[in-house]
Structure formats: C-alpha cells, structure tokens
Amino acid sequence: HSNRVMWFQDLFPPNVCPINAKANTFYGIMFDAGSTGTRIHIYTFVQKSPENLPELEGEIFESVKPGLSAYADQPEKGAETVKRLLDMAIDAVPPHLWKKTPVVLKATAGLRLLSEEKAQALLLEVKEVFEESPFLVPENSVSIMDGSYEGILAWITVNFLTGQLSGQNQHTVGTLDLGGASTQITFLPRFEETLKESPGDFLTSFEMFNSTYKLYTHSYLGFGLKAARLATLGALNMEAADGQMFRSSCLPKQLEAEWHFGGVKYRYGGNKEGETGFKPCYLEVLKVVKGKLHQPDEIRGSSFYAFSYYYDRAVDTNLIDYEQGGVLEVRDFERKAKEVCDNMERYNSASPFLCMDLTYITALLKEGFGFRDNTLLQSRPRSFIFPCAADTHKGRVDAIHKTFLIHKNFKGKYQQEKKNKKKQPLQG
Numbered sequence: 001h002s003n004r005v006m007w008f009q010d011l012f013p014p015n016v017c018p019i020n021a022k023a024n025t026f027y028g029i030m031f032d033a034g035s036t037g038t039r040i041h042i043y044t045f046v047q048k049s050p051e052n053l054p055e056l057e058g059e060i061f062e063s064v065k066p067g068l069s070a071y072a073d074q075p076e077k078g079a080e081t082v083k084r085l086l087d088m089a090i091d092a093v094p095p096h097l098w099k100k101t102p103v104v105l106k107a108t109a110g111l112r113l114l115s116e117e118k119a120q121a122l123l124l125e126v127k128e129v130f131e132e133s134p135f136l137v138p139e140n141s142v143s144i145m146d147g148s149y150e151g152i153l154a155w156i157t158v159n160f161l162t163g164q165l166s167g168q169n170q171h172t173v174g175t176l177d178l179g180g181a182s183t184q185i186t187f188l189p190r191f192e193e194t195l196k197e198s199p200g201d202f203l204t205s206f207e208m209f210n211s212t213y214k215l216y217t218h219s220y221l222g223f224g225l226k227a228a229r230l231a232t233l234g235a236l237n238m239e240a241a242d243g244q245m246f247r248s249s250c251l252p253k254q255l256e257a258e259w260h261f262g263g264v265k266y267r268y269g270g271n272k273e274g275e276t277g278f279k280p281c282y283l284e285v286l287k288v289v290k291g292k293l294h295q296p297d298e299i300r301g302s303s304f305y306a307f308s309y310y311y312d313r314a315v316d317t318n319l320i321d322y323e324q325g326g327v328l329e330v331r332d333f334e335r336k337a338k339e340v341c342d343n344m345e346r347y348n349s350a351s352p353f354l355c356m357d358l359t360y361i362t363a364l365l366k367e368g369f370g371f372r373d374n375t376l377l378q379s380r381p382r383s384f385i386f387p388c389a390a391d392t393h394k395g396r397v398d399a400i401h402k403t404f405l406i407h408k409n410f411k412g413k414y415q416q417e418k419k420n421k422k423k424q425p426l427q428g
C-alpha cells in the first residue's frame, strides 16, 4: 500500500501538482483508442467551491501498442489490452470513489477504417470489460469519436490552456494534428470569405463560456502518417495484401521488410534497380495528396500549432527540442526531407520510413493544405502547456483535450453548419 502512495507522489510532487483525496476530489477515466496505440488518462479534479468549475489537478497516464484496430479479428484480445490498463485505475482511484468515477473510451481513425462489423465487435468487448469493472459506465461510454469533434477538442485544448479563450483579446491559434490514420485541421476563420467558400460540413459552431465559436475543422480519414505510407506504397485498403511486394523510391534501395497495420500484414521494400531520393519520392507522395484536400486561402498567412507526428518527426530530426518543442517553418520539413532522402545510407539507423514520412509531411502541408514555405508552425510537447503531465509522456500534446470529454461542466454542445451547397468530392 505504501508503495502505491510513493509512486503516486513521484508522478505529482505535492508542491507542483498537489493531489490529496479530499471530499471535493473526483476522478475520471478516459481511454484514447488511437490507430497506433491505446492510452489511459486517469484525471483528478478538485472543486474548490460549489460556484467554481472543477479544476484539473493531476493525471496518470499509460499507453500500450498496438492500437485496438490491430485486433480487428480478435476482439477479445483487444479488449484484454484495455482491461490491463483499467487495472491501473483500480490502484489509482480510492475504492470509495470507484462507483462515482466514470470510464469512457473514444476510438479514432483506426476503428473508423475498419468495417462496421469488426469495429462494433471490438467496442462491444470493451463495453463488457467496463461493465465488469467497479467504475461508473455512462450511456454510450464506448464509441467512435466523430472526426470534427476530434478537431475542435484539440483546438479548444490548445487555446484554452494557453489562455486564449478567457481574456478579451482572443488571438486563437489553429491546430494541426497528424495521427496514424487520420489528420485534422482546425482554426477560427477571421474572414467572411472563408465561411462562404468552405464546404458546409467543414464549419462547426459550438458554445463555451458564453461565447459561440464557428470553427473550420475537418478530419481527413486515410491521411494520417501510417495510412499515408500505405497509400504511397499503393497498398491502402488492400485486405488481401499477402505476398505482394510494395516498392517505393522513398525507401532504402536494398530494404525488404514486413509491416503490420490495422491487422493486415504488408511486404514492402526499396526500388532495387530504379530511382530513390527526394525527387522521385516527392512525386510518389504527391499522388496521395494533390487535389484531395480543401485549401482555405486564409491559412496561408497564419501560424498553426502542430502536434502528434508533426512533433515526433520534428524531434526525430533535431528540428526542435524534445522537452521545449519549438517554432519551425514548413520549409524546414522540406529541407530535412531532402537531407534524409538523398542520403538514405547515412540514416539507416533511423526508421526506414523517415524519408517517406518527412516527404509526406512536406507535401501534405504545401500541396495538401496549401501552406506557404514560410508558414510558422509551433510544435510543443504536451508538458509545455500541461505541466502536471507525467514524465512518461512529456512528448505529447494532443491528449489533453480528453479532459473536456469527462469534465462534467463542459457540455461540448456543437452543431455542424448546414448549407445547401453541393458536397465537394473530398475525402473525410
């Protein structure tokens, strides 16, 4: 028992992020079932007085890989990974509060890409795990999150935690989230033009703290970093990829290997005889993004907050610092992509996909969204705006928004704009 207390205090030193289970303390358990991994967040809230909103006081975090979608054909085994994480919450939450502690799981693009049947089977098994636990299982506690909701929650998180949604001068910043299977872009339009020219389902209104915000947000399914690798290889949506070899000029010439994603095995390799390097790679990747995304004019001149794989790859290539994060320009990704792709032998200790990933990020930003070379991207680790996050995941920023899903005073009311506009042929 005392061991447990010690471990808890290590995570949240009392002077920085005090955790003391008073009567006004309550907990919430949130699972983020992403395409590449499942993460548990055990939040502690404290309500200082009845008229105040509860404040987030601390968080315990753990994650496992692969994500739920890797268990598409073994739903019970998938749910078992959730159960092991949930056991942590049994230790972290005081027994007398178990029955009052809600547990929810929100799945993102990994499950969106599965067939309805396979996704539902996984969610059902998870629901059973929840029901067998001592925690409170709200209605609809296990579900796939809507893509636009994913985008606005990330936007709220960044802007709320950086203080942009309180005070008078609201200089909100747009957010770019690059996941494994999908990618989101979200910002607050300043120009009437943007509102007029955007497809209806890209505009979402919601209310928070007595203000109404009309955001531009869209989630592109299949445009996450891992999904883009498959698309570049020409292997996306190939259920029976067995045996076939997918080759690309973005990979080291002599490479031949196997890769598992979404429960499917793929064989891939380099262009043994053909070309390799940035130029041919960029052309390959361009086919994946060109003309597939909506390009709002307004974003060309503004700066964005970029996280998830944008952050990870920027750290991997020393463009920014792991602890501090940093500010970079779109062209920095291009410079690194050239450096890595044109010297693949020199980078053979890194991931074989480093060239492809950097080239994809470059093409996505420039040709996909239409950003300028000198567009500024802020990429900060999660700990930068969330100092109580455990050391174990200093590098992450986007999971913070999950706080709001279980924060009982955040209603998350939102609705999508309905326009009598013809739907544009965009993927989503």
Ligand SMILES: O=c1[nH]cnc2c1ncn2[C@@H]1O[C@H](COP(=O)(O)OP(=O)(O)O)[C@@H](O)[C@H]1O
Binding pocket: 032, 033, 034, 035, 036, 037, 039, 063, 067, 108, 109, 110, 178, 179, 180, 181, 182, 183, 224, 307, 308, 309, 310, 312, 393, 396, 397, 398, 399
């Ligand atoms: O709470 C977190 N912990 C660790 N990584 C996270 C967390 N939230 C988001 N990420 C980042 O998200 C990316 C993986 O995307 P994810 O698995 O969520 O795919 P998806 O959003 O397409 O479903 C990685 O860059 C990972 O670092």
Ligand SMILES: [Ca+2]
Binding pocket: 034, 035, 108, 179, 180
């Ligand atoms: Ca995600």
